[in-house]
Amino acid sequence: MNERVRTFEGIHNFRDYGGYAARDGRLRSGILWRSGQHGAATPDDLAGVAQIGLSTVIDLRGDSERQSMPCLRPELFDAVVLFAAGETVGSELAPHEEAGRGIATAAEAKEAMTRLYVNMPYREVLVRSLSLYFDALATREGPSLLHCLAGKDRTGLAAALLHRLLGVHEDDVMADYLLTNVAGNQARRIAAAGDSIRERYGDQITDDAIVTLMGVDADYLHAATRSIEERHGSVEQYAEAVLSVDAARREALRQRLIE
Known part of the structure; x- marks a missing residue:
């Protein structure tokens, strides 16, 4: 799994989430990339990103996050950057920062993160962001x-939704999600986040x-999945009803992403 990871100085959790066996073949490698923000990217980091030749960037952050930490871009960067205006987690904070409010212990942190995931698939601006994501993957060429x-x-949820819609085995869906903990x-990454969280909350x-x-846990993704299935019965029905990813859009994703 670690062969998927690109190690950069100032960009965390940068990795390929393609290459998995899917329902009708295998997800293409080298075109599906995921990461954290690029606001602290070094020149060498940006040169490494440039080598990928991105055509599309889907930014799931909210307006406040983009304003406080704008992403740095490689020289001659010409990818289309897509985002939905507003706050994607219902506040100006990232999910892990939001979950830090009022907690002290690891047990409290896990409980807060799990609660947050129950509602994450239904947060209005994130829903619009996810719709942009699936539209881009179904219609645009080149690496994203x-x-x-x-x-x-947010990125972990989005990647898991794509994997499930394309029939990636649940073991691989979860393995990719949990790779955050070792990538x-x-x-x-944890030290930097700790300083920020303690400055905000004590x-x-x-x-x-x-x-x-700052990590992920299988229980978090399970909480989001249960929430989706309780309301809609399946990820496919959720995607169609909430994200406008119908059978035709799923087929377009399959045609572009599976080999």
Whole structure:
């Protein structure tokens, strides 16, 4: 799994989420990329991104996140950047930052993150962002990059939805989601987030709680999946009713992404 990961200095969790066996073949490699934000990218990082030849970037962050940490771009960058205006998690905060409010321990952090995932598939601006994402994958050629702030929660949900719609085995769906916990320089990413979270909420938050907030857990994705299935019966029905990804759009995704 770690062969999927591109290690950069200032871009965390950058990796290929293609290549998995799917319902009618295998997802293409080298065209589906995911990551965290690029606001701290170094010149070498940007040169590495440029080598991929991105044609589309889908930014799942909210307006406040884009304003406070604009992404740096490679020289001659000409990819189309897509995003929905507004706050994709219902506030100006990333999910892990939102979940840090009022908690101190790892157990409290996990409970807060799990609660957050129950409603994540239905947050209005994120729904519009996800619709842009699936439309782009179904209609645009070339490599794409999907990202949010940390590249783990909103991005993780979006990637899991695509995988499931294309028939990727559930073991691989979860393995790709959990790869966040070992991708890249975890210590640097967690330390930076810890400083930010404690500055916002106070020093009572333990180190273990910070690690929990900055990681992912199978229970989080299970919570989102249960919420989807309880309301709509299946991911396919959710995608059609909420994201406008009908059978024709799923076929377009299959044609472009599966070999």
